[in-house]
Amino acid sequence: MPPVPDKLKSDLNRAIHLEWWTLGWQASIVVIMFLVMGSSQAMKSAWTEDLLGLLPATVFLLAVHFERKAPNRRFPYGFQRVNSLAFLASSSVLAFMGLYLLYDSGSKLIAMEHPTLGPLEVFGKTIWIGWAMMAALAYSVVPPVILGRLKKPIAERLKDKVLHTDALMQKADWMTGVAGILGIVGVGFGLWWADSAAAALIAFDIVHDGYRAARVAMAELIDGMPRELGGTAIADDAKALREGLQERFPEAEVRLRETGRYIAAEVVGAEAPTKAVALKDYWAGDPDRAWRLANLSFAPREGA
Known part of the structure; x- marks a missing residue:
């Protein structure tokens, strides 16, 4: 697979910087939330999600590191699929941890377990711990709002699903903070179930x-048609490319698969043109995204 085009290198470098900022801010949020978590179920879930928020940023940085490695004898196709593998790992962890938290909080609702939000000693003064919890939750809202808004357009330009998932995770983080504050307020007003x-x-x-991210990652790893960012529908780029190749080779079968942010195409049942054609000339979608077509191969039909 080719390296990231020159016009996108600044976006990739910007994304790397944002992910390092994410790790720093997220780590501070995790520490603060842990210190005031107490017995609140909402705080426990919010802290867990903030902890999981470290995963997509870490995975993105690792994937970029391996993507830059040159192919070798043991890995002749390079390391582009590290992005897909990391994407599956992070999404699976999110799904399983969410199921555990859903079970944990649901069982406490069924058991009608009342949370205890007692006093907290701060600089020699006693305050209700709920105030400290809400302050921590409010702090946990601000960085994700800013970082998520900065990452989303970059992920769109890079067509990077890991970065896009991280931007969505940032949105979930600030929504979690707001939900947690409402839960603490509810307990303060005597609504034991609110937490x-x-x-x-x-x-x-x-x-x-x-779950949604894992579906896309699994489709990518088993050579499914390229999916759109943030969803399981077939990507518009892939639809346009397939239609364009089908028009050019009407008797052939066109197969597309996604490797990281790139698309590989195979035309089965057609001979390769005798005259060399640049890959960008096969691209049928937005010309600015022609870099996504990284490989085009021709193969005979089975049994031919």
């Missing part, structure tokens, strides 16, 4: 994000 209900809502959101 576990908020935790269940957070857990459901984690499961949804993890």
